[in-house]
Amino acid sequence: MERYLIKFSKKDSAKYISHLDTMRTLHRAVRRAQLPIYYSKGFNPHASISIASPLSLGIESSCEYADIEFESFLEKNYILNSLNAVLPEGIKIIDVLHVKEKMKPSMALVEGAKYIVKLKYDEDIEAAKSTVNLILNAETIEIIKKSKSGEKLENIRPFIKDIVIKKYEENNLELEFLLSCGSRGNLSPNAVVELLYKKSDGRIYDHPEIKRDELYCIKNNKWIDLLSYFKGK
Amino acid sequence: MIYIADKILSSVTKPARYTGGEVNQVVKDLKDVNVRFAMCFPDVYEVGMSHLGIKILYHKINEREDCYCERAFAPWSDMENLMRKNGIPLFSLETKTPLKEFNFVGFTLQYEMSYTNVINMLDLSGIPLMSKDRKMEDPFVIFGGPCVYNPEPLSDIADFFVLGEAEEVIDEILDIYIKWKQSKKSREEFLLEAASVEGVYVPSFYDIEYNYDGTIKKRIALKGNIPDVIRKRYIKDLNESYFPEKIIVPLTEIVHDRIMLETFRGCTRGCRFCQAGMIYRPVREKKTDKLMEIAEKLLKNTGYEEISLTSLSICDYSDIKNLVHSLVEKYEKERVSLSLPSLRIDSFSVDLINEIQKVRKTGLTFAPEAGTQRMRDIINKGVTEEDLIKSVKSAFESGWSTIKLYFMIGLPFETLEDVEGIAALGQKVVDTYFSIPKEKRNKGLNITLSTSSFVPKPFTPFQWEAQDSMKSLTEKQQYLKEKIKSRYITYNWHENPISFLEAVFSRGDRRLTKVLIKAWEKGCKFDGWQEFFKFESWMEAFKECNVDPEFYALRKRELDEILPWDFIDIGVNKEYLKNELKKAQEGKLTKDCRISCTGCGITQFSKEGNCFNGAIFNKVQ
Numbered sequence: 001m002e003r004y005l006i007k008f009s010k011k012d013s014a015k016y017i018s019h020l021d022t023m024r025t026l027h028r029a030v031r032r033a034q035l036p037i038y039y040s041k042g043f044n045p046h047a048s049i050s051i052a053s054p055l056s057l058g059i060e061s062s063c064e065y066a067d068i069e070f071e072s073f074l075e076k077n078y079i080l081n082s083l084n085a086v087l088p089e090g091i092k093i094i095d096v097l098h099v100k101e102k103m104k105p106s107m108a109l110v111e112g113a114k115y116i117v118k119l120k121y122d123e124d125i126e127a128a129k130s131t132v133n134l135i136l137n138a139e140t141i142e143i144i145k146k147s148k149s150g151e152k153l154e155n156i157r158p159f160i161k162d163i164v165i166k167k168y169e170e171n172n173l174e175l176e177f178l179l180s181c182g183s184r185g186n187l188s189p190n191a192v193v194e195l196l197y198k199k200s201d202g203r204i205y206d207h208p209e210i211k212r213d214e215l216y217c218i219k220n221n222k223w224i225d226l227l228s229y230f231k232g233k
Numbered sequence: 234m235i236y237i238a239d240k241i242l243s244s245v246t247k248p249a250r251y252t253g254g255e256v257n258q259v260v261k262d263l264k265d266v267n268v269r270f271a272m273c274f275p276d277v278y279e280v281g282m283s284h285l286g287i288k289i290l291y292h293k294i295n296e297r298e299d300c301y302c303e304r305a306f307a308p309w310s311d312m313e314n315l316m317r318k319n320g321i322p323l324f325s326l327e328t329k330t331p332l333k334e335f336n337f338v339g340f341t342l343q344y345e346m347s348y349t350n351v352i353n354m355l356d357l358s359g360i361p362l363m364s365k366d367r368k369m370e371d372p373f374v375i376f377g378g379p380c381v382y383n384p385e386p387l388s389d390i391a392d393f394f395v396l397g398e399a400e401e402v403i404d405e406i407l408d409i410y411i412k413w414k415q416s417k418k419s420r421e422e423f424l425l426e427a428a429s430v431e432g433v434y435v436p437s438f439y440d441i442e443y444n445y446d447g448t449i450k451k452r453i454a455l456k457g458n459i460p461d462v463i464r465k466r467y468i469k470d471l472n473e474s475y476f477p478e479k480i481i482v483p484l485t486e487i488v489h490d491r492i493m494l495e496t497f498r499g500c501t502r503g504c505r506f507c508q509a510g511m512i513y514r515p516v517r518e519k520k521t522d523k524l525m526e527i528a529e530k531l532l533k534n535t536g537y538e539e540i541s542l543t544s545l546s547i548c549d550y551s552d553i554k555n556l557v558h559s560l561v562e563k564y565e566k567e568r569v570s571l572s573l574p575s576l577r578i579d580s581f582s583v584d585l586i587n588e589i590q591k592v593r594k595t596g597l598t599f600a601p602e603a604g605t606q607r608m609r610d611i612i613n614k615g616v617t618e619e620d621l622i623k624s625v626k627s628a629f630e631s632g633w634s635t636i637k638l639y640f641m642i643g644l645p646f647e648t649l650e651d652v653e654g655i656a657a658l659g660q661k662v663v664d665t666y667f668s669i670p671k672e673k674r675n676k677g678l679n680i681t682l683s684t685s686s687f688v689p690k691p692f693t694p695f696q697w698e699a700q701d702s703m704k705s706l707t708e709k710q711q712y713l714k715e716k717i718k719s720r721y722i723t724y725n726w727h728e729n730p731i732s733f734l735e736a737v738f739s740r741g742d743r744r745l746t747k748v749l750i751k752a753w754e755k756g757c758k759f760d761g762w763q764e765f766f767k768f769e770s771w772m773e774a775f776k777e778c779n780v781d782p783e784f785y786a787l788r789k790r791e792l793d794e795i796l797p798w799d800f801i802d803i804g805v806n807k808e809y810l811k812n813e814l815k816k817a818q819e820g821k822l823t824k825d826c827r828i829s830c831t832g833c834g835i836t837q838f839s840k841e842g843n844c845f846n847g848a849i850f851n852k853v854q
Contacts, residue, residue: 012254013249013252013253013254014254014484016242016248016249016252016484017249017484017485018247018249018485020486021249021484021485021486024486025484027536028256028482028535028536028537029256029536030536031532031536031537031538032256032533032534032535032536034533039568045568057243057248058239058242058243058248086256086536087256088254088255088256088482088484089254090254206240207238207239207240207243209239
């Protein structure tokens with residue numbers, strides 16, 4: 001059994017493939033490519049593919065990661081090319097890494113994510129900056145979180161690591177969000193977009209165009225992208 | 234091409250229903266094609282994409298270089314609202330082209346309760362609902378599928394219907410269309426040409442005269458040179474017929490998310506309630522080696538992990554044991570699972586399913602259809618209580634503990650004893666379970682009894698019979714509920730108003746088109762979905778159109794009445810159906826045609842009308 005980390009992108013209409021359907025789509029692609037996927041033993045065997053971090057519907061990504069195990073060693077380019085030949089439009093394998101050492105599943109390592117968010121805004125850039133600062137300077141930001149057991153207030157401020165205005169041209173505002181991601185704390189970029197709408201009194205507006213740009217884990221107290229982490233840099 | 238904003242797609246449920254772009258979707262350059270065909274299924278994506286017929290036709294049409302077939306489904310209500318609000322017409326998934334720009338808009342009609350969705354989809358496309366209102370630039374709206382064996386309720390909407398297996402006809406239609414397009418003649422000229430193709434029915438070329446009592450007096454042909462009788466078309470040699478090697482793999486989970494391997498068409502059992510058993514005659518099989526070949530290609534091209542062997546009654550496939558063995562042997566290592574969706578009630582079937590599901594014992598489903606032997610004989614379901622008890626005993630001993638049993642209530646000549654018989658049979662199944670020593674059976678007994686309410690269908694021996702009233706059906710359901718004592722039994726039943734409407738439209742005539750449109754105007758759509766079904770609106774529509782639904786659903790027809798679908802020839806003759814009805818009344822059985830020919834007429838219907846084409850005779854069980 002050999003473990004690999006694959007990095008892939010989800011673009012255009014593929015952003016509307018849900019997390020579970022993405023798993024199914026990858027699994028079927030592996031079968032079409034006739035790669036020797038490893039199946040768990042036991043009563044109800046399942047293919048050993050797991051995605052590092054679920055991506056919300058409607059968000060593009062250039063940095064999805066999945067752990068995948070094969071029965072035997074395969075050349076990384078062979079995996080990359082044979083999968084790309086059979087994947088649907090919009091999903092593309094960018095990189096493959098053979099994980100030789102015993103490491104935790106990627107899912108357990110992910111700590112944060114970077115998102116590029118495009119919104120509309122018509123006014124002075126300084127006002128946008130102060131809206132962002134309103135969020136960053138707040139000690140607590142409570143939002144109502146809905147779950148199966150009901151609604152409860154949650155402080156999401158600790159999950160917002162940074163918000164940076166990257167570009168402002170015409171009325172297009174481009175921001176970068178650094179947010180907690182993973183089992184120890186997770187915040188959807190859509191929740192931050194909602195905050196921006198609210199704190200700017202609607203001056204920041206329109207349906208956001210969101211792209212996940214990187215996934216991070218922590219090494220020596222620093223955020224490091226998943227692929228580099230696995231490469232051991 | 235239509236652009237659908239992210240804002241819209243992000244705010245609807247399951248947006249992957251509307252994006253297209255699946256693996257094996259056919260992509261063509263529009264410059265290279267002469268005919269554009271929109272294959273439509275009048276239900277939501279997950280349902281439509283689960284249907285084998287449109288997959289076959291989609292790929293078959295796309296085999297032609299001069300044609301491009303694309304797909305369209307009914308948008309779910311959230312998407313429909315946003316489309317209407319933003320002025321987006323219904324579009325094809327492949328190229329996002331408005332349906333109005335296609336040359337053909339073809340619908341498959343699988344169930345009557347999808348008719349309002351057809352109207353809604355035409356309206357969303359901006360295509361005139363009535364065929365008489367369509368102009369030169371509008372598409373031809375055509376229909377196929379089992380419901381068109383009584384096409385009349387949609388006769389004002391359809392430009393034409395295709396009767397029978399469309400794979401056999403579609404090329405002829407497309408060829409005629411291409412010639413006509415070059416000739417620049419009128420729409421009517423094309424329809425006249427199309428009407429000369431066997432299996433094509435152009436309703437606007439006929440008129441109906443009615444008697445005072447509302448029954449049909451006669452059909453009048455309005456044009457010369459058009460057939461009085463429309464003969465169904467069917468594939469003569471199924472083994473050699475077209476079957477796609479690549480099928481579309483959806484990006485969102487659909488209802489039947491697996492390979493459907495079609496083993497044979499037709500059925501020899503002759504159950505008297507069953508329309509499929511009559512209209513799909515003669516029985517034609519694909520050979521095992523052919524099926525193995527198709528399975529291999531489909532597995533490779535789709536990545537699916539499951540194959541479902543489809544047909545009307547899979548255990549009747551003449552080479553079933555060999556087929557199942559071969560598939561299991563070849564694909565066990567690759568973890569391909571097999572499913573048999575229609576189990577016969579006998580130990581042979583249970584042995585077969587045991588072989589397939591060695592580890593995971595999910596539920597088993599049997600369909601005794603009726604609760605007493607008397608009733609099962611009336612409907613010619615050649616199954617005895619002993620067969621069922623033996624089968625479930627063998628299933629329990631093999632480790633199954635969840636069993637579903639399907640029944641019908643409201644069958645012709647039914648008495649309360651027959652209804653009670655369903656409960657009694659359920660109890661006997663429970664008793665059978667407990668008669669097996671504890672160590673030989675699995676825990677967690679769970680028996681589900683499910684009843685649907687009988688809907689008389691055209692081209693069956695019961696086509697003349699009245700449907701049971703909703704009141705009576707409700708009483709029977711209540712009665713049955715009271716008779717079920719065991720806590721191991723769950724009872725499910727169908728909603729009677731839906732069955733009532735099904736009965737109206739399955740045996741309806743031309744006067745129902747206006748009711749359909751009226752009901753749709755009142756907001757009726759997705760009538761097969763409980764959350765959308767508006768029975769009161771339907772009843773208002775009937776009232777406002779001055780049409781009595783009970784005339785269609787609850788009236789027993791005289792044997793000499795002209796029925797709305799009498800002009801269609803399915804190959805099984807009317808005398809045979811009458812005789813079967815008589816035998817039903819007398820409780821007499823008709824044997825399986827494999828034992829000896831029962832003379833239904835199909836062998837005389839066509840010169841090549843060869844029953845059991847492809848079947849291996851010495852293996853017929």
